[in-house]
Amino acid sequence: MLDVKLLRENLDEVKARMATRGGTIDWNEFVTLDRERRDALANIERLKEKKNRLSGEIGKIKKSGGDAAALMREGEEVSEAIRAGESPLADVETRFERFMLTLPNLPARTVTVGKTESDNKEVRRWGEPPNFDFEPKNHWDIGEELAILDFTRAAKIAGARFAVYRDAGARLERALINFMLDLHTRENGYKEMLPPALVNRASLIGTGQLPKFEEDLFHLAPGDYFLIPTAEVPLTNLHRDEMLEPEELPIKYVAYTPCFRSEAGSYGKDVRGLIRQHQFNKVEMVKFTEPDTSYDELESMVRNAEEVLKRLKLPYRVVELCTGDMGFASAKTYDLEVWLPGQNAYREISSCSNCEDFQARRANIRYRKEKKGRPLFVHTLNGSGLAVGRTLVAVLENYQQKDGSVVIPEALRPYMSGLDQIR
RNA sequence: GGAGAGAUGGCCGAGUGGUCUAAGGCGCACGCCUGCUAAGCGUGUGUACCCCAAAAGGGUACCGAGGGUUCAAAUCCCUCUCUCUCCGCCA
Secondary structure, rough: OOOHHHHHHOOOHHHHHHHHHOOOHHHHHHHHHHHHHHHHHHHHHHHHHHHHHHHHHHHHHOOOOOOHHHHHHHHHOOOOHHHHHHHHHHHHHHHOOOHHOOOOOOOOOOOOOOOOOOOOOEEEOOOOOOOOOOOOOOOOOOOOHHOOOEHHHHHHHHHOOOEEEEEEHHHHHHHHHHHHHHHHHOOOEEEOOOOOOOHHHHHHHHHHOOOOOOHHHOOOOOOOOOEOOHHHHHHHHHOOEEEEEEHHEEEEEEEEEEEEOOOOOOOOOOOOOOOOOOOOEEEEEEEEEEEHHHHHHHHHHHHHHHEEEEEOOOOOOOOOOOOOHHHOOEEEEEEEEEEEOOEEEEEEEEEEEEOOOOHHHHEEEEEOOOOOOOOOEEEEEEEEEEEEEHHHHHHHHEEEEEOEEEEEHHHOOOOOOOOOOOO
């Protein structure tokens, strides 16, 4: 959520910066609703003041045995007026709040202005795409030929966009999860968490998926729960409605969770293989920081995600998303794209974002810098470290051999009981 | 799923219709005192929003959440959420 005062006081600047995201926002609605809301509020507060004053006087008169009938009649009228004013006020407040909750975050000033993916800025590359003396295969062919991935039976038991990992495939996925968690907890200073994969509406409003993107989520009717689309949701909401101590910042969490996405509207995209699934595994990093340090923390989070790819010796590049390509809650985002020989392209495997105080406002996550100072909103960051299924794809495609086997990256062998090759 | 108990400020805890403008304690901040420390004494102590150009100042709301009764609700009524105890079921 954006700061209402910022909108009131610097509307022209906000308009211009928000426009760089693309899409249109009805700013007149903001001005109108804000005006209406404040007028209605001032009106009702005046009446309530009167009510409180009358009630106090009636109390005193009754205590001293006097007759308060006239004042009580007046009080009745005031209460009637309050009741009449309450529903218009509630109505305008609801509309105002809904408007505010559907505004995306303001892009950071440093972010490159652009419309689409093609305007994104490559920041750096690492590693060389491998040279094969044969035609490299897609991971789904590799996986099915080695009998470590089974899409046919996944379709039978669940449907499209699901996968069954089998034998060494299942084990490789598990090895990747453990490898990533160990790296982030032992070397990068994150605390491991294992949160629920189901969350309530308030949590999804906190991180920004609701109210605008309900169709992207799986909703469970009994209990009104949602399956999490990313561990960012439970991890960030851990501290919803909390006051954090400045000395505990930055807080750094890492969690492995399954993630669930409806992929509504993605028909025809990545229809084969593991790239786009309804259910996938992800190791996610989340940070809570002071405003001053959040951009340094974003840089180090990106380095933490890169370290996974470096240790696996997978070639990748880092891309800074332009204003038009960023997610709803983000002020600045870096994507990590891993080289996939089967597609002859770099594909997203991690996304690291600084949400500044956008989520902290929605989720009411604050800290007090000074003991007597006012509460301030923290900055929240999140990043994949990494998308596990896509990492498995990258391993299969980059480490494939002419004979159809796949070499296990050295860093993973301790997690595979020393196994060095899947054949 | 059944029965019962509970939810009050940063924390503990009192409070069953009108000075609750929430007692008291702890904690915290500032000051005083004491050669240090401890103790003691005094003062203060939340959040959000609104009015005001700003400051000063003023107002409204907040006792788990939402409704209701009443001139007036922490207090009475209804619904819900969560926590705890016991029973049942269960990986």
